[in-house]
Amino acid sequence: MKTIARFSPLAAAMPILIALVGAMPAAHAEGDYRAKALSMMKQDFVTKGQATADRVSEDGLQAICNRTGNKPPADIAKRLEADQLAAIKLPADGKLLGDWKSGEQIAQSGRGFTWSDAPGLPVGGNCYNCHQIAPKETSFGTVGPSLYRFGKLRGNTAETQKYVFGKIYNAKAYNLCSAMPRFGHIGALTEKQVKDLVALLLDPNSPVNQ
Amino acid sequence: MKYPIAVAAMLALVLQPAGAQDRPAAVKKSAKPTVAAPAEQKDAATLEFEKFRTQMEQGGNPAELFELQGEEFWKAKRGPKKVSLAESCDLGLGLGVVNGAYVQMPRYFADAGKVMDAERRIVWCMVEKQGFKFDDLAKRPFASGNYTPEQTSLVTYVAARSTNMKIAVPLKDPHVREVYEIGKEVVNYRAGPYDFACNTCHGEDGKRIRMQNLPNLSTPQGALTAVLGWPGYRMTGSVMLTHQWRMGDCFRQQRFPQPKYASDTVTALLTYMTANANGQMYKGLGIKR
Numbered sequence: 001m002k003t004i005a006r007f008s009p010l011a012a013a014m015p016i017l018i019a020l021v022g023a024m025p026a027a028h029a030e031g032d033y034r035a036k037a038l039s040m041m042k043q044d045f046v047t048k049g050q051a052t053a054d055r056v057s058e059d060g061l062q063a064i065c066n067r068t069g070n071k072p073p074a075d076i077a078k079r080l081e082a083d084q085l086a087a088i089k090l091p092a093d094g095k096l097l098g099d100w101k102s103g104e105q106i107a108q109s110g111r112g113f114t115w116s117d118a119p120g121l122p123v124g125g126n127c128y129n130c131h132q133i134a135p136k137e138t139s140f141g142t143v144g145p146s147l148y149r150f151g152k153l154r155g156n157t158a159e160t161q162k163y164v165f166g167k168i169y170n171a172k173a174y175n176l177c178s179a180m181p182r183f184g185h186i187g188a189l190t191e192k193q194v195k196d197l198v199a200l201l202l203d204p205n206s207p208v209n210q
Numbered sequence: 211m212k213y214p215i216a217v218a219a220m221l222a223l224v225l226q227p228a229g230a231q232d233r234p235a236a237v238k239k240s241a242k243p244t245v246a247a248p249a250e251q252k253d254a255a256t257l258e259f260e261k262f263r264t265q266m267e268q269g270g271n272p273a274e275l276f277e278l279q280g281e282e283f284w285k286a287k288r289g290p291k292k293v294s295l296a297e298s299c300d301l302g303l304g305l306g307v308v309n310g311a312y313v314q315m316p317r318y319f320a321d322a323g324k325v326m327d328a329e330r331r332i333v334w335c336m337v338e339k340q341g342f343k344f345d346d347l348a349k350r351p352f353a354s355g356n357y358t359p360e361q362t363s364l365v366t367y368v369a370a371r372s373t374n375m376k377i378a379v380p381l382k383d384p385h386v387r388e389v390y391e392i393g394k395e396v397v398n399y400r401a402g403p404y405d406f407a408c409n410t411c412h413g414e415d416g417k418r419i420r421m422q423n424l425p426n427l428s429t430p431q432g433a434l435t436a437v438l439g440w441p442g443y444r445m446t447g448s449v450m451l452t453h454q455w456r457m458g459d460c461f462r463q464q465r466f467p468q469p470k471y472a473s474d475t476v477t478a479l480l481t482y483m484t485a486n487a488n489g490q491m492y493k494g495l496g497i498k499r
Contacts, residue, residue, distance in 0.1 A: 033388075037395035037478070044475040045461075048468035055402040055467050062400045066407075069398070113403050113465045129419045139253065141419045143411060172405075181404035188403065 034067075049115035061172060070177035077176040084173035088166050088184065091191055096161040098195030100206035106193050107133055107200055113188065123188050125168075125197055126181070133200065134207040143179060151202040151209040164198045253421050263497045273366055273443040273495035276358060276450045280367025283360055284308070289340025299335035301328070301368065312372035313492045316481040318385035325389040327480040329365045329454045330472040336361065348471040352458070353449035365452045366441045366495060373494030377437065379485035386481060389474075393482030396475060397427060402465045408479070410464075412436075433486030439496025446499065453480060 047053045061080060064072050072080070090096070112123025127133055130143035154160045167174055169184030183189040189197075200206050266272075285296045301311035302319065316327040322334055336342040353362055380386050400407040408427065411417065415432070417424045426432035440453035457476045461469055469476050 033391040034395045036388075037392045037399065040392065040474050040478070041396065041399070044470050044473040045467040046470055051402075051462070051465065051467040053467045055465065058399075058401045062405055065405075066398065066400055070400075114462050115468060116462060139420045141417070141422075143417050143419065143424075179410045181406075186403050 050113065050117070050119035051115035061176065065177035068177075072176055081173055081176050084170050084176075084182075084185070085166065088169050088173060089191070090162070090165065091195065096158075096165045096195055096198050097156075097203060098192060098197075098199045100196065100199040100203045100208075102193075103196035103198070103200030103206075104134060106189070106196055108137070121188075121190065122193065125183065125189060125193065127197070130180075135210075136207060147201055147208065149209060151204065151206065154202075156202045156204060161198055161202060164201055165194055168194050168197050256421060259499050266497050271443060271495055271497055272448075273441065273450060273497070274370075276363045276366040276441075276443075277370045277495065278367075279358075280363035280365070283364050284367055289336065289342050291339065291341040293340055295332070295335055295339065295364070298339035299332070301331055308368055308371045310372055310375050312369045313375045313377045314380065316386065316389065316477055316484065317380050318383050324474075325385055325477055325481060327454070327477050327484075328368055329361060329452050330477055332364045332368065333361050333472050336364075344472075351471040352455040353451055354447070355449075358450055362441070362450055362452055366450060369441050369492075370495050372492050375492055377434075377484060377487045377490055377492050379481065379488055381485045381488065386485070389478050389481045390485050393478035393480075396478050397482055404465045406464045406466075408460065408464065427483050427486060430486060430488075430490060433483045434490045436483045437487045438493055439498060442496030442498040444498040451498070 041056050045053050045056045058066055061084070064076065064080065106125040107127035109124025110126045110129050111117055112121075112126075117123070127147075128137055128140045130141040132140040132142075132146040132148050135148060150164075151160075163174075167180075168189070170182040171178040171180035172182055172185075181188065184191070184194050201208055203209070283295070285294055287294045296306045299306065300319075300321070301307065302314055302317045303309075303311050312328050315331060316325050318325050319331065319334070322331075322338075324330075324334075326334060333344070333347055336347060337344045347359070347361060350357065351359055351361070353359065379390075381390060397408040397412070400410065407413075411419060411424045412427045412432070415426045415429065417426075423435075425435035427436055437453070440451075440456055442451060443449070444451050454472070454476055457479050458469055461467070
């Protein structure tokens with residue numbers, strides 16, 4: 001599975017981290033507990049199934065969000081969001097709108113990446129876990145905003161398609177410490193799957209926009 | 211009250227929804243919602259289950275079977291050293307004292323030099339006092355199929371003896387306070403392929419995954435919701451499971467690796483959420499979907 005890319009070296013974020021820690025005078029006691037929590041967790045987890053023990057290590061982006069309570073200073077957030085944005089791979093043929101029917105199936109599935117899931121792709125998009133999407137599905141979560149009528153409200157323009165593709169591919173490119181996973185960036189969802197989800201949200205024929 | 215158990219267990223088998231954890235059953239409605247439904251809204255399956263749970267809790271929770279088994283284990287001379295826990299194990303309130311011990315853990319145990327939750331303390335006693343080997347106990351620490359670990363029955367017994375008592379984790383003890391603060395860090399720590407922390411889902415009020423309400427662990431009410439019902443009899447799989455097990459299952463869904471059995475990290479989490487529920491009533495053994 002192509003998940004190596006997600007652990008972009010912590011070293012890249014190190015100068016920022018050092019600057020951050022230096023800039024936070026009141027963080028001493030808190031930092032002490034954090035350090036203890038980190039070394040404790042490093043010892044306390046073991047590989048099970050595909051969930052390898054190294055998943056407990058934070059990557060650069062996670063480290064920044066962890067140290068700022070998910071509210072990084074604006075200048076740092078901007079820089080790192082730009083890095084994430086630059087790594088988004090748009091489809092070579094420029095076509096971003098896939099098949100909404102297949103998108104609906106991807107949105108329904110929450111499978112993938114746990115130690116009890118079969119390793120490998122494809123995995124689900126987990127979308128309904130957190131979002132309201134098509135009106136037929138009433139079992140939806142509320143961790144994220146409702147996406148019902150998304151295309152109606154935002155329009156199906158090239159610009160919106162690009163934004164939605166990017167947002168699903170890597171939500172952190174737009175909001176550094178977003179709760180949403182970086183589905184494309186970590187290699188969880190394929191390009192085709194992301195396109196199908198774009199269609200679910202934007203295609204005028206999708207039930208989302210009826 | 212103890213012997214509608216067999217009937218209740220059979221009912222549980224019949225009602226057991228497969229894979230409810232990952233995808234709670236929902237009843238489709240024809241009305242088109244235009245805004246996200248309020249968090250308090252419960253689907254028909256949830257309401258039906260809650261009614262059933264109330265009946266079970268009043269009329270004979272299958273968990274009581276494990277409580278009885280645990281009581282036998284507690285009192286019997288067992289292990290290579292042939293001593294009973296009743297005569298050798300201190301759960302924090304004195305040698306062999308069980309009543310009220312569960313709601314006052316996690317706590318610091320000077321003999322172990324550690325803050326421990328109930329399950330970890332019981333395992334510690336089994337190893338240190340009775341001579342069982344930790345690795346044997348950790349090999350298959352949670353119930354599955356027809357297998358229930360002895361320590362699960364013991365935890366169930368000990369927990370039942372705190373029914374209707376106030377949760378009182380001794381947070382004034384600096385050892386406990388430190389572990390609490392470390393637990394708070396664990397709850398906020400994002401990592402893994404999906405960048406999830408416990409708090410990605412459990413840090414705000416009124417959120418849901420699908421139809422499942424998510425308690426906010428930082429509030430007294432949310433923390434209580436997370437503590438109540440453990441240890442509990444889970445109808446999916448018809449097994450008796452402990453709060454330690456539940457922490458592991460959270461990490462699974464967080465896409466984390468597996469926490470080692472009876473580890474500091476799990477104790478820290480339990481310390482954080484149980485202490486946040488301090489002062490509120492523990493209602494005893496639970497029934498879980």
